[in-house]
Structure formats: C-alpha cells, structure tokens
Amino acid sequence: MTNDDRLDALLATPLPAVEDGGFSGRVAARGTIVRERRRSFEIFGLLAALGVLLALLPLTTFAAAIENVTIDLGSSMPVAMAVLAIVLTSAYARQIAD
Amino acid sequence: MNETDLITQATAGDVVAFGALVRQHQSRLRGFLRRLTRGNHALADDMAQETFLEAWRKLAKFRGEGSFAGRLSRIAYTRILMEARRRKLEPLDEQADLAETRAANPDARLDLEKAIAKLSFAERAALTLCYAQGYSNEEASDILAMPLGTLKSHVLRGREKLRGLLEGAS
Numbered sequence: 001m002t003n004d005d006r007l008d009a010l011l012a013t014p015l016p017a018v019e020d021g022g023f024s025g026r027v028a029a030r031g032t033i034v035r036e037r038r039r040s041f042e043i044f045g046l047l048a049a050l051g052v053l054l055a056l057l058p059l060t061t062f063a064a065a066i067e068n069v070t071i072d073l074g075s076s077m078p079v080a081m082a083v084l085a086i087v088l089t090s091a092y093a094r095q096i097a098d
Numbered sequence: 099m100n101e102t103d104l105i106t107q108a109t110a111g112d113v114v115a116f117g118a119l120v121r122q123h124q125s126r127l128r129g130f131l132r133r134l135t136r137g138n139h140a141l142a143d144d145m146a147q148e149t150f151l152e153a154w155r156k157l158a159k160f161r162g163e164g165s166f167a168g169r170l171s172r173i174a175y176t177r178i179l180m181e182a183r184r185r186k187l188e189p190l191d192e193q194a195d196l197a198e199t200r201a202a203n204p205d206a207r208l209d210l211e212k213a214i215a216k217l218s219f220a221e222r223a224a225l226t227l228c229y230a231q232g233y234s235n236e237e238a239s240d241i242l243a244m245p246l247g248t249l250k251s252h253v254l255r256g257r258e259k260l261r262g263l264l265e266g267a268s
C-alpha cells in the first residue's frame with residue numbers, strides 16, 4: 001500500500017457518529033419558539049398596517065359613496081328586473097326538481 | 099415515514115416531522131461542522147442548530163433538487179464561513195505541534211484530524227465532502243458554491259498539504 005493509498009483510505013473513513021444527546025429535541029423546541037415569534041410578528045404587523053389604513057382612509061367619503069350606490073341600486077329598474085329573473089328561474093328550477 | 103413525507107409535513111409546520119428530520123441528519127451535519135471548526139463542539143453545535151432552523155424556514159423553497167443533506171451542508175458551510183470572518187477564525191499555518199501531538203497519541207486518525215485542522219476552510223470542506231461523506235465532485239462544488247475546477251484544486255492542494263504534514267510528523 002503506497003502512502004497515497006493510505007492517505008486516501010484515511011480520508012475516506014466516515015466521520016465518527018455524533019450521539020444525538022437531546023440535540024434534536026432542543027432544535028425542535030427552539031424551532032417552535034422561533035416560528036411562533038415570527039407568526040406573532042406577522043399578526044402584529046398585519047394589525048398595525050390595518051390600523052394605519054383605517055386611520056388614513058377617508059371613511060366619511062367612502063360611507064357617502066356606499067350610500068349613494070345602495071340608493072341607486074334600490075331604485076334601478078334593470079336591477080329589479082334582474083333580481084326578479086333570478087327569483088323566477090330559481091323557483092322554476094326547484095319546481096322541476098320536485 | 100420517508101424523508102419526502104417528513105419534508106412535506108415539516109413544510110406545513112409539523113414540528114414532530116421537523117424533529118425527525120433533525121434526528122436523521124444531525125450526526126452527519128454535526129460531524130462535518132466539528133471538522134470545519136477544528137473540533138470546537140460548542141461552536142459546531144450552535145452552527146448546526148442555526149443551519150437546521152434556516153433549512154426549516156426555507157423548506158417551502160426546497161423542490162427536491164439535490165439531496166436534503168447536501169442542502170444542509172451548503173447552508174452550514176455558508177454560515178461557518180460568515181462566522182469565521184466575524185470571529186477571524188483563520189487556519190493555522192504553523193505545523194510545529196503535529197509532531198508533538200503524534201508523540202502524545204500515535205493514532206493515525208487523530209494525526210489526520212490534527213493535520214486537517216491546519217488546512218483552509220475550503221480545503222477541509224472539500225476533502226471532507228468528497229472523501230468522508232462520499233459526495234461527487236459536482237455535488238461538492240454545488241454545496242460549497244464554487245466552480246468544479248476550484249473544488250478540484252482545493253482537493254488536490256489539501257491532499258498535498260496533508261501528505262506533507264503527515265510525512266513530516268512521522
């Protein structure tokens with residue numbers, strides 16, 4: 001056996017096995033903590049963003065716009081016709097099914 | 099349960115599956131890191147823990163390209179390089195204490211570990227991956243994020259240095 005072969009054989013020896021000794025448990029526990037902390041941060045960030053959005057949005061303008069649309073829809077003939085058509089179709093379909 | 103199932107479940111946040119993955123890979127990864135840190139078990143275990151946590155965080159991006167063990171080694175190598183720069187853990191150049199070590203302990207394997215400790219990070223990592231952990235040159239170059247030619251140079255240079263160190267010590 002040459003020196004090269006001996007060196008190759010030595011290098012190719014697998015590294016000694018390392019006993020777990022509770023390492024996996026510690027990593028899993030730490031992983032859970034880190035994950036929960038990150039989730040808390042995400043929820044907090046989301047709530048903060050929502051808060052900022054609500055604070056900055058011109059809510060009175062939105063409310064007025066929604067009110068206008070609702071009144072318009074309520075007094076619209078085409079919308080009333082469409083609703084009537086849906087109701088009649090649904091009643092007819094149920095009757096056929098029965 | 100096979101590794102693919104464990105990865106799927108761990109990706110979904112299953113801590114038990116993640117724990118099982120850690121159990122499967124801890125010995126190989128910690129062994130690799132212990133060699134890279136020249137036997138500093140505490141530092142190697144810290145790095146291994148951070149490696150597993152980073153791997154878990156990025157598990158959703160793992161599409162099965164390469165092995166999971168290879169991916170862990172890649173994360174670990176990047177981390178240990180960063181840590182080495184931060185702590186200025188430069189490889190030792192002097193070869194004086196190898197002969198003393200040999201006199202104190204004639205075991206060839208311990209000689210090898212002492213000699214390997216004198217190589218650069220890249221040489222240590224390249225030799226360990228290609229020899230002790232059985233990766234192909236292509237896989238090792240991917241893990242170490244270096245071109246194939248560079249990896250082969252590190253293997254050759256590392257081997258030459260080792261031979262010189264071991265012969266000098268005997």
